[in-house]
Amino acid sequence: MTLTVYLHPMSSFCQKVLIALYESGAAFEPVIVDLGNETSRGDFLKIWPIGKFPVLRDEARDRLVPESSIIIEYLALHHPGRSALMSADAETARDIRLLDRFYDHYVSEPMQKIVGDRLRPAGQRDAFGVAAARAGLNTAYALIDAQMATRTWALGADFTMADCSAAPALFYAEKVQPFRGQYPNIAAYFDRLQQRPSYARVLCEAEPYLKIFPEE
Numbered sequence: 001m002t003l004t005v006y007l008h009p010m011s012s013f014c015q016k017v018l019i020a021l022y023e024s025g026a027a028f029e030p031v032i033v034d035l036g037n038e039t040s041r042g043d044f045l046k047i048w049p050i051g052k053f054p055v056l057r058d059e060a061r062d063r064l065v066p067e068s069s070i071i072i073e074y075l076a077l078h079h080p081g082r083s084a085l086m087s088a089d090a091e092t093a094r095d096i097r098l099l100d101r102f103y104d105h106y107v108s109e110p111m112q113k114i115v116g117d118r119l120r121p122a123g124q125r126d127a128f129g130v131a132a133a134r135a136g137l138n139t140a141y142a143l144i145d146a147q148m149a150t151r152t153w154a155l156g157a158d159f160t161m162a163d164c165s166a167a168p169a170l171f172y173a174e175k176v177q178p179f180r181g182q183y184p185n186i187a188a189y190f191d192r193l194q195q196r197p198s199y200a201r202v203l204c205e206a207e208p209y210l211k212i213f214p215e216e
């Protein structure tokens, strides 16, 4: 098999790429990286010393591709399958990238900050940073809710890379700072995402691992 993806099923950025792979139908071999296991972590660091997943290896092209958005763009170019998730039109592609960046930077990052803080040793928590992350999430929620009042998917009618970013970001964001109740358009959008077969499959595969999520 030419495509190998180094990932963990619970990781939001890996789920983003998995949604893209299931949308396209591209064949790939998943390699689960367990960062808590010295051997698994060491093997992964030899491949990508930055140590963050997902990472794609395309054997046929002899390319190593890190970073979730870059992987999805790479797949769209070389392994589009059923659904490319990017647009050939430069203006539309830029709009997709903007929304993708928005969900990564303004939903995923603050969500990860809040989750990461729960994993810190007692006495080393960052209350100031968490409060800033919560404020940032609220600002992002208000913007998304207004956008989604008139859209089916993040960009509009078509399911794109931005929806791949949105689904896992919103899933974990809802756990740390619920949007249901206050933001009905985000809730309705997230319901649509959960019904999308690609994301439903990703959620099903992540389910056995969710028990290790640090609830608080």
Ligand SMILES: N[C@@H](CCC(=O)N[C@@H](CS)C(=O)NCC(=O)O)C(=O)O
Pocket: 011, 012, 013, 014, 035, 051, 052, 053, 054, 066, 067, 068, 069
């Ligand atoms: N910008 C990266 C972020 C990837 C990322 O943050 N991955 C997390 C998992 S969701 C990770 O590898 N965490 C492990 C660590 O930081 O040690 C991308 O888009 O792929």
